[in-house]
Amino acid sequence: MPFPPLLIEIGNHQMEVAETLIAVGRFLVIFVAARALAELMVRLQLPTILGELVAGVLIGVSGLHLIVPPETHAQLGNFGVNLLSSLAEVSPEQVREIYAETFPNLAAVSQIGLYALLFLTGLESELDELVAVGMQATTVAVTGVVLPFALGTAGLLYFFHVPLIPAVFAGAAMTATSIGITASVFGELKYLKTREGQTVIGAAVLDDILGIVILAVVVAVAGGGTLSIGPILKLVVAAGVFVAAALFLSRTAAPLFDWVLDQLKAPGEVVVASFVVLSLSCFAAQAIGLEAALGAFAAGLILSSSKHTHAIQETVKPLVALFATIFFVLIGTGMDLSVLNPMNPDNREGLIVAAFLLTVAIIGKLASGWSYFSKEKTNRLVVGIGMMPRGEVGLIFLGLGTQAGLLTPALDAAILLMVIGTTFLAPILLRFVLAGKPEPAEQPA
Known part of the structure; x- marks a missing residue:
């Protein structure tokens, strides 16, 4: 009826x-x-x-x-x-x-917060300073990827007898740096525009690119696909072209943006025009196989030389305060701390593996702070700690591994603890290392 x-x-x-x-x-x-x-x-x-x-x-x-x-x-x-x-x-x-x-829907709103935060990070970056630390950032990024990946994979293979694919996947989960968390902490500590801050941000961007390549390779192998050099080279070339295009547009596109903005009279023109550029950049990055987060940072970099930069910053900051808060809270909601209970026999193997992964994850990124040559005096410990948090990037890797059925419960818990440990330790250690030091002056380009 x-x-x-x-x-x-x-x-x-x-x-x-x-x-x-x-x-x-x-x-x-x-x-x-x-x-x-x-x-x-x-x-x-x-x-x-x-x-x-x-x-x-x-x-x-x-x-x-x-x-x-x-x-x-x-x-x-x-x-x-x-x-x-x-x-x-x-x-x-x-x-x-x-x-x-x-x-x-809530997760999508939180992504707006991440993109707005990275857009603001690119907007506040001194392009000349970022280019000036390009070689140092590259060295830091490569070291911060290779060391954790190699040590983590080898240790799991030889000490814990983990099968090859899960071991490689766990090693890959330790490679990337959470540029969102790093940018937020440096920005709050007024350290973003220093040489150390720019080195870490540049290295984190390169980390994301290298992490994308490693993730593509691991997923291809884990999915039973054939491992061919062609798609990998295509991804690397796409990343290089995208970054080069962003640097070129940051020098040439700002006057056009300023002209368009000057023609707009309706209220809200600054934030709407800025988010159009942000959306286009994220769309372009995703369309060529890169992460949209990389596009968000590139959008900020493109508009960093605009004469309206200050106005854009003032309109974007409230959006970051709202939506980035949702993003970071959601990271915390997914952290299952019950795996820390040593009284549960099922957790003990995971805790031992987690202690190893956390140690390698910390040492690998800290070592990257001493991997570059610089004539300028820099705080290498700050650089190393700034590269430490895995945050949402590590959780993305973990989620992919869990969905693919590649990880045992012990290894799944170990990777989660590594992500939690590095994510929580980095802000605390940065505050401790920088405690009592005067706020750094903005360095001239």
């Missing part, structure tokens, strides 16, 4: 109410938790990004289960489910179903 139209309409309305309550409730929980922990971190003289990560842990799969990424296969907390169920007059099962279906 079919339901009357009125009952169907009422049912659809209840589902819409539930969807709205879930969406608004997630934002409310994220912003309240992030702000509370950020205020605490400021009073402890620690970077606010650390508070956002901790907030994610507290409300995520390791805490209250208020925000749970579906890929973790963890259940939402009963309190939140029952509350939403009673308010929207739908069943708890429907609440969970709607939550899982709409979570990608």
Whole structure:
């Protein structure tokens, strides 16, 4: 017997109410938790990004289960489910179903935060200084990729007898640097425009390129595909052309952008025009097989010589404060700290492997700070620590390995702990190393 139209309409309305309550409730929980922990971190003289990560842990799969990424296969907390169920007059099962279906929307919003943050990082980068440290950044990037990858893979093969493909995958997970976390910490510590800051940002960009190449190779091998040199060379060439084009446009495209902006009269012209450039750059990067995050940084670099740079920065910063907060909190929500419990026999093998991976991950990146030659006096320890956090990049690698069924539970937990350890240690160590030092002056180009 079919339901009357009125009952169907009422049912659809209840589902819409539930969807709205879930969406608004997630934002409310994220912003309240992030702000509370950020205020605490400021009073402890620690970077606010650390508070956002901790907030994610507290409300995520390791805490209250208020925000749970579906890929973790963890259940939402009963309190939140029952509350939403009673308010929207739908069943708890429907609440969970709607939550899982709409979570990608929240993840997409968080990606806007990442792209806005990297756009702002490129915008605040001194191009002449970035080019000036190009050789140092290249050396730092190559060392920071090769050392963790080689040591991690070899150690897993010979000490822990891990099969070749999982060992290579774990080694690859340690290669990249989270440019989002690095940029946020350096920006907050007023260290972004220093020689050390520019070296780390340049190296992190190259790390992403090298990480993309390694990821493509590992995924091809793991997927049973044939390993051919052609696609790899194509990816490397595409990355080189894209970076070269961004550097060229940063010298030539700013006057055209300024002219277009001067012709616009409607309110919001600065932020809209800037995000058009950001979107085009991200689209171009993704279209040629690169990461959109690299395109976001390139977009900021292209507009860094605009006469409207200050106005662009002022309009983008509030967007970063909102959306980047969501991005970093979501990183924390996916961290399952139950793997740290040594009382669980199933965790002990993972903890031993994790200790090895964490040690290699730290040493490999720290060593990169001493791998370059420079006539200028630089704080090499700051460079090494700045390269340390894996953040979302490591989690992406981990997610791919888990989905492909390449990792044992112990190795899966070990990689997660390596990502958590480097992500949390870097902001703390940077604050400790730079404590008591005067804010650096902006270095002239």
